[in-house]
Amino acid sequence: MNARTIISDLLLGLIPIVLLVAVWQALVSFGYAPVTLLPPPGHVFQRMVALLLNTTYQRDIAATLFRLFAGFAIAVILGVSVGLAAAVNPTINAAVRPIVRVLAPLPKVALYPALLLLVGFGHESKILLVTFDALFPILLSTYYGASTVEQKLIWSAMAAGTPPREVLFKVVLPAAAPSILTGCRIGLVISCIVVFLAEMITSTDGLGHVLVTAARTFQAVDMFVPLITISLLGLILNGLLELLRSYLLRGFPEV
């Protein structure tokens, strides 16, 4: 992935956004939607710029980002460690497998009230929810990547003198990197979504809270702004992760 492909991909990705805005403007201009329900793109972007310069909104963004990163980071550390451990150790595998099977299909958001009761209404409950939701894709991708490492890679490393306890970090982890990073990408998207939703359900700050507040006062414009903000944040973060991914996986054949 060189600079040229990245730029052309970026431009290609902008086209749908431009299209959407165009459709949006058309809907408003042709009177298909009343201004109170669907404000013109111009209004929304104006408001957005104004809010981005506003310190309160900046604090909201900061709160959302903080919870997002914290939750995601914990999910990555936990998910990768447990996934690797389960892949190489049969006992851990036997213990982890059924637990994951039970917990994975559970709608984690249903745990949110429990979290609120246990750790309060502040940052922690949202961070924990993000962690629970982002954990499983990362764990499963890590497990999958680590357990499908080509046996001959491990044998080659051992014949070259790698002691068994080092094989995990010198062979299994790098070989599983593509899978792990795919899981992280899914986990990141989930983190963005969940933090926003948690803030919508109960919060005193954050982007989700801004949206709900605007909804209660029927301010359509103010509802669009946080939504677009989180989408943009998600896109940017995803892009950054992609860059990291291309760099780390530069030796791997394209899948």
Place this chain on the structure above:
Amino acid sequence: MQPAAVHKPATAMIQIDHVSQMFQTSARQDHLALSDISLSVANGAFVSILGPSGCGKSTLLYIVGGFVQPTKGIARMKGEAIRGPGPDRGPVFQEFALFPWKTVLGNVMYGPRQQGVKHAEAEAQSRALLEMVGLKGFENFYPKELSGGMKQRVALARTLAYHPEVLLMDEPFGALDAHTRTRLQNDLLNIWERDRKTVLFVTHSVEEAVFLSDKVVMMTPSPGRIRQIVDIDLPRPRRRAELLLDPRYQKYVVEIERMFDDSGELQP
């Protein structure tokens, strides 16, 4: 041709004593891959293990490599029982098994670095090895950017880098096209002539076995047993062009193929 006697000198590099290997298949059945294999490999000998698919020849190699523990019997190197993999027995696999996250140079340097060799020295040694296998200039490439033949050269260089006394080659040229295969066979012999390591070479090609080796161990399929061991009495160094026209070479190939035919077993 007389079957070579199974002798047990104390100086044998590799000694395989009554090794059997049983596998459990997914259908919960027992599959006897190898049955009572006994074999002695002298120091500096180039020995091929020849047989059709499913005769356990790779399994035998993996047992010597220490990657698989035999269900019965013992494999020894220089008198010591083989318990696990180690840098004294270096493998070269058909699938190349190069580390995709490392460059060509990084791959070759892996063994020496693992042995504690300092970075600068490991790099110098590795560059020299890469030049020897004909890959000078490709040090910073990633394996994915190389052809099959080139990948196998890297694999060979990577194994040679940690100076194993024994080379274990598992159908190393099987995934390559015929032209690349013959070139690599020649190159392998050239490299081998330099220090005459002990080589165990698994193949299903009669011509390849005869061309490369001092001894050909013929195996039967399921369960794998040693059918016969054939001494290849051809002069070294061996040149493909000369050998192909040499009636002794042709005789070996014809007779070995006939032995497989006569037994009613699959042609390798």
Place this chain on the structure above:
Amino acid sequence: MMRRVAPCLACIGLLLVWQLASLALNNDSFPTALEAIRAIPAVLGDKDSLVNFGASLRRMTIGFSVALAVSIPLGLLMGRSRAVASFFNPLLMVIYPVPKAALMPIIMLWLGVGDLSKTLVIFLGVSLPVIYHSFEGAKAVEEKMLWSGAAMGLSAIQRLVRIVLPAALPEILTGCRTGLVLALITMITSEMIARQSGAGNILFNALDMGQYDTVFAMIIIVGAMGIGLDALFERLRARLVRWAEPQFDIPLSFS
């Protein structure tokens, strides 16, 4: 046998951990597992709750079914026709990172607080993974199979239905499984955001009223719903695609 028993053991294990933790923490707002379990019959027996549950399930079923009816054909078409794919891809790429349940307030603004807005959100949430997987599944169908079909005189539509659909079925069902989980999550979340009826509503009502036993009882019930639906779907999927290679559901579970 161990495979069947293990998840049950895991459930029991988790409940045990819960029981011990709540006893240790001795917090009024953290009832023990037993107390929560004891509250379940009361929740299920209450007529109001049943109405709420019924509404939830109804919305989820409608949203899910309509989503499948629309998304599978769309995905298949996109997979086989470059034109269709190029048309819809940009639009979908933009919608993807947006948290669908977060659209609730906006949709509520347009469509009111009733069933329609919640069902629409569920529809949106389910559609995306199903379209994506149908698209991927259809794309992967071997050309040669279709050529054989054409040689046998099948028209384009017939080929789509009789060759592409069955061949892509394993991948489609993977998408449906993701969609099912998302349907449940989106349903609960939308009900937590727009509290008016449904299981999410029960949860937060209980939270507001301090009926902590009920809160946790609801969590168990919703959790059981999630696990149960997923298990049922797995059975169905295994039967429908017995002939297929085993698939690995990356974000969801060990298959």
